[in-house]
Amino acid sequence: MKDGSLIKESWNMVxxxxxxxxxxxxxxxxxxxxxxxxxxxxxxxxxxxYATGNLTYYQVIFxxxxxAAVIHGFNGIRSIAIEWLHPERRxxxxxxxxxxxxxxFLAVGFVTxxxxx
Amino acid sequence: MKRDRRFKSGLVSSLNPTRYNLERWSYTIxxxxxVILVGYLMAHxxxxxxxxxGSTAWANTMAAxxxxxxxxxxxxxxxxxxxxxxxxxxxxxxxxxAFGKFMGKxxxxxxxxxxxxxxxxxxxxxxxxxxxxxxxxxxxGAYLLAGVGVI
Numbered sequence: 001m002k003d004g005s006l007i008k009e010s011w012n013m014v015x016x017x018x019x020x021x022x023x024x025x026x027x028x029x030x031x032x033x034x035x036x037x038x039x040x041x042x043x044x045x046x047x048x049x050y051a052t053g054n055l056t057y058y059q060v061i062f063x064x065x066x067x068a069a070v071i072h073g074f075n076g077i078r079s080i081a082i083e084w085l086h087p088e089r090r091x092x093x094x095x096x097x098x099x100x101x102x103x104x105f106l107a108v109g110f111v112t113x114x115x116x117x
Numbered sequence: 118m119k120r121d122r123r124f125k126s127g128l129v130s131s132l133n134p135t136r137y138n139l140e141r142w143s144y145t146i147x148x149x150x151x152v153i154l155v156g157y158l159m160a161h162x163x164x165x166x167x168x169x170x171g172s173t174a175w176a177n178t179m180a181a182x183x184x185x186x187x188x189x190x191x192x193x194x195x196x197x198x199x200x201x202x203x204x205x206x207x208x209x210x211x212x213x214x215a216f217g218k219f220m221g222k223x224x225x226x227x228x229x230x231x232x233x234x235x236x237x238x239x240x241x242x243x244x245x246x247x248x249x250x251x252x253x254x255x256x257x258g259a260y261l262l263a264g265v266g267v268i
Binding site: 017020021023024027028031035036041042046048051052055066069070073074076077080083084105108109111112115116 | 131148151152154155158159162163165166168169172175176179190197200204207208211215256257260261264
């Protein structure tokens with residue numbers, strides 16, 4: 001695309017909805033692992049053993065969570081930035097910055113999942 | 118191109134939901150909680166990265182976070198509230214926009230132009246969502262800040 005984006009804005013909206021739908025399920029699951037329903041005190045849910053155990057057992061779910069959260073979150077920030085800044089001819093630059101940030105945080109997250117898992 | 122100064126007032130106005138309807142409040146809170154969540158997401162990815170460096174690195178990370186005192190748990194409580202509201206309101210928006218729920222039937226634009234999209238059903242949906250989110254958020258607060266509510 002001329003504006004530096006990888007997909008049309010209409011598809012962007014579909015991606016936003018799809019990642020939001022994924023997040024409703026996987027983020028709820030993630031929060032439940034640190035909730036009173038575990039029967040543990042909150043501090044106990046932050047222990048090294050519990051955290052690494054979760055990342056190992058539920059690696060695929062956390063992979064979906066990471067992917068959906070990064071794509072949905074940074075795309076949301078991009079939308080707010082476009083509405084506030086009206087970058088017009090520099091939209092491609094904004095899109096590139098957001099894309100690089102997405103790639104960076106996805107890489108850090110997936111490295112963690114692979115190393116721990 | 119010279120920047121139009123009207124955009125500046127638009128920027129400030131977009132953050133101010135007063136003098137607008139219920140939907141505008143919901144919109145502003147949705148945006149604000151979204152920004153909070155992305156800020157936390159970035160920190161959380163780096164925090165979790167320490168797990169891969171071993172138990173000592175994780176213990177040091179936890180010690181650094183605990184050194185913030187009550188701010189750590191209050192911050193997590195704010196993040197939990199943001200996630201609850203953003204998620205709940207997001208579900209309402211998908212039901213609105215993708216399935217046409219709570220929207221009311223379209224009518225001709227006749228004065229005084231009352232939006233059917235903000236009818237009784239929509240208001241019930243917004244207030245019900247707010248009530249449920251507040252209830253769960255209080256429970257999360259009791260768990261995080263006072264250590265009670267464990268089931």
